[in-house]
Amino acid sequence: MDRAAGGEVRLPLRLAGELGLRVADARPHRGGCERHEVVVVADDPGVRLAHGHVVVFGLGMGWSAAASALRPEVESVTVVEFGPAVIALHEALGIFAQLPPEARAKIRIVRGDAHAWMPDGPVDLLMPDIWLPLVSDGRVAEVRRMQAKVRAGAVYFWGQEMEIARHAALAGRDLDDDGIRATIADVDLLLIGPDMPGYAEKVRLAAQRPMRGRWLAGASRAPK
Structure with a gap:
């Protein structure tokens, strides 16, 4: 599993299936064996701009953590998960x-409550993803x-674009660059x-x- 060009991540077909990812392309795995690798486009802005110390609230299928760890700009990934059953499932x-050893070594899973957890050092990106x-x-x-507890240098959360659209509508703004900003x-x-x-198109x-x-x-109305 490795990082491809742009926002793409290249990984074994089996792992893509376990992560529940949509396959963008498939090709023979290097080495000519029966395994295949697939290309998945990481269009999530949080993953594409991840760097430094990344904190993910909510383990889920592990896509955000895995894709972030593959980025050379990312030094470490801390995943905070409340459910012990979810952690146990991932271990199983x-x-x-x-993941490649260098990416795997970046990831640390801790059991904790996203609403109460506080880091023991600086965090560059916080990605909360705890909602169904x-x-x-x-x-x-x-x-x-x-x-307020994490004090990360940047934030990207699950459903962010929809929340921007909802708050823009409440303020009576259009979904253009000025309205979004x-x-x-x-x-x-x-x-x-x-x-x-x-x-802006992603938000629209x-x-x-x-x-x-x-x-x-x-x-009063849906934004344009």
Whole structure:
């Protein structure tokens, strides 16, 4: 498993299946054996911009942690998971054990509560991913409380684009670059992603099918 060009990650087909990833391409594995490797495009801004010490709240399938650890810009990845059964499942599946040694060595899993955990050193990127639904009220406030304890240099959270769209709608803003930047300023979190090319379009797409009308109470209209 290694890092391909741009936002791509190259990994064995079996591991891609265990992580539940959509395969972008498949080709014979180097060495000509029967295993295959696949290319997965990491379009998650958090993964694409991960660097230094990354903290992930919520282990899930382990995609964010694994993909972040593969980046040479990332020095270490701390995963905070509340559920012992989730940690045990990962250990049984050996998902991270399939990473190259240098990437595997970066990952540390600790059992803890995302709402209470505090780091013992500087954190460059915080990626909270503890929610089951794509959209939930109060998520921005939750992330603010987490960030108040972690004090990371940057934040990217699950459902971020949808929350930006929801808060823009509440403020009566359009989903253009100016509207998104103004909304992020109101959210008052050090969010990464907005400086990426095409980010406004990513937010607009998030505001369509996945949103399904779940706007914040008080929003007069869906943003354009």
